[in-house]
Amino acid sequence: MIQSINPIPAFDIKQQYASIEAEVSTAVLEILASGRYIGGLPVESFEQQFAAYHGVSNCVACNSGTDALFLALRALEIGAGDEVITTPFTFVATAEVISAVGAKPVFVDIDATTFNIDLQQVAAAITPQTKAIIPVHLFGQPVDMTALMAIAQNHNLAVIEDCAQSTGAKWGTQKVGSIGHIGCFSFYPTKNLGACGDGGAITTNDPAIAAKVRILKEHGQKHRYQYEKIGVNSRLDAIQAAILLIKLRYLDTWNQQRQAIASYYQRFLSQIPGIIPPQELAGSTSVWNQYTIRVLTEGRNGTSAAYREEIRNSLQAKQVGSMVYYPYPLHLQPVYQHLGYQPGQLPVAEQAGNEVLSLPMFPELTTQQQDQVIYALKDSVL
Ligand SMILES: *Cc1c(COP(=O)(O)O)cnc(C)c1O
Numbered sequence: 001m002i003q004s005i006n007p008i009p010a011f012d013i014k015q016q017y018a019s020i021e022a023e024v025s026t027a028v029l030e031i032l033a034s035g036r037y038i039g040g041l042p043v044e045s046f047e048q049q050f051a052a053y054h055g056v057s058n059c060v061a062c063n064s065g066t067d068a069l070f071l072a073l074r075a076l077e078i079g080a081g082d083e084v085i086t087t088p089f090t091f092v093a094t095a096e097v098i099s100a101v102g103a104k105p106v107f108v109d110i111d112a113t114t115f116n117i118d119l120q121q122v123a124a125a126i127t128p129q130t131k132a133i134i135p136v137h138l139f140g141q142p143v144d145m146t147a148l149m150a151i152a153q154n155h156n157l158a159v160i161e162d163c164a165q166s167t168g169a170k171w172g173t174q175k176v177g178s179i180g181h182i183g184c185f186s187f188y189p190t191k192n193l194g195a196c197g198d199g200g201a202i203t204t205n206d207p208a209i210a211a212k213v214r215i216l217k218e219h220g221q222k223h224r225y226q227y228e229k230i231g232v233n234s235r236l237d238a239i240q241a242a243i244l245l246i247k248l249r250y251l252d253t254w255n256q257q258r259q260a261i262a263s264y265y266q267r268f269l270s271q272i273p274g275i276i277p278p279q280e281l282a283g284s285t286s287v288w289n290q291y292t293i294r295v296l297t298e299g300r301n302g303t304s305a306a307y308r309e310e311i312r313n314s315l316q317a318k319q320v321g322s323m324v325y326y327p328y329p330l331h332l333q334p335v336y337q338h339l340g341y342q343p344g345q346l347p348v349a350e351q352a353g354n355e356v357l358s359l360p361m362f363p364e365l366t367t368q369q370q371d372q373v374i375y376a377l378k379d380s381v382l
Pocket of ligand 1: 063064065066067090091093094136162164165185186187188198199200
């Protein structure tokens with residue numbers, strides 16, 4: 001039994017900063033001294049390098065992952081009267097932007113193994129109003145993009161990949177965000193490539209889409225002080241771009257560290273009865289933004305969510321942090337009541353909401369800490 005009682009947080013971004021502090025602070029101080037805080041070389045270089053990293057011809061940086069998704073929908077001219085298919089088991093932003101452009105989100109249930117949209121059920125949700133699909137590569141695990149692109153092509157639909165949790169993940173040999181028509185990324189601090197504040201970007205091989213996003217993110221301005229569209233102000237700050245340029249060089253190493261941790265967890269957690277560890281889909285490379293297990297609740301008294309809460313409390317007592325992403329699927333949220341979904345309608349997502357538990361996952365997690373997590377979990381579920 002491991003005796004260490006140092007608390008293990010669910011995530012820790014301070015350690016990562018400490019490992020690159022000298023580089024980052026030099027770059028930030030340079031920008032502060034330059035007086036050029038908006039746009040300029042750091043933003044241009046970041047866009048070029050992020051596009052090159054994905055093997056696509058265009059990247060446009062913006063203020064957040066939410067804005068990236070919003071701008072993608074606007075660039076595709078999706079709005080009132082249109083439907084967009086997505087998953088109910090995601091961060092609210094994915095669906096929120098569909099509503100924000102005036103379109104209607106159509107939720108399709110998820111696959112119990114990957115927590116991603118169930119592609120078997122997508123075709124049945126397509127109507128003459130459907131314009132696009134937003135797959136979410138949740139927790140770092142890619143959606144089967146071969147199957148998804150085939151459905152989209154058959155029905156002439158646009159594909160906007162929500163890559164907020166999956167920067168660097170691959171479907172086959174291709175990075176997510178380079179397969180659909182548009183890839184949307186978030187640089188929120190806890191994402192795999194995290195800024196020291198907000199940030200986002202879109203990637204695309206279509207120069208016309210990139211040009212449209214560029215106009216929309218700058219108040220709809222095509223030429224200086226001439227406005228073509230109702231746009232928004234959505235910029236990646238120069239300071240954030242400079243920080244992301246440094247971090248992009250470490251991203252693959254950090255993702256490999258996450259992969260090693262996931263394999264180690266898998267080896268030991270698969271032997272604990274009562275839980276199901278996550279499985280990587282064949283042909284994919286997950287980047288494990290989260291390591292999310294399922295706590296089995298069959299045959300137990302009370303609600304599954306209450307049992308999961310007991311396990312969380314027990315882990316906490318053993319100094320192991322954990323998180324629940326996401327307790328309530330979007331189709332049953334008050335804000336989407338008008339869409340008329342009923343409890344039980346998307347049962348896999350609803351059950352996942354009661355059973356998921358995300359364990360500590362960050363590149364700097366040591367083997368000893370992983371052992372502590374594994375032992376704590378073993379003690380908590382038996
Ligand atoms: C984080 C996240 C977003 C939104 O990104 P922000 O940068 O916080 O706006 C969108 N979708 C998913 C799946 C996310 O995890």
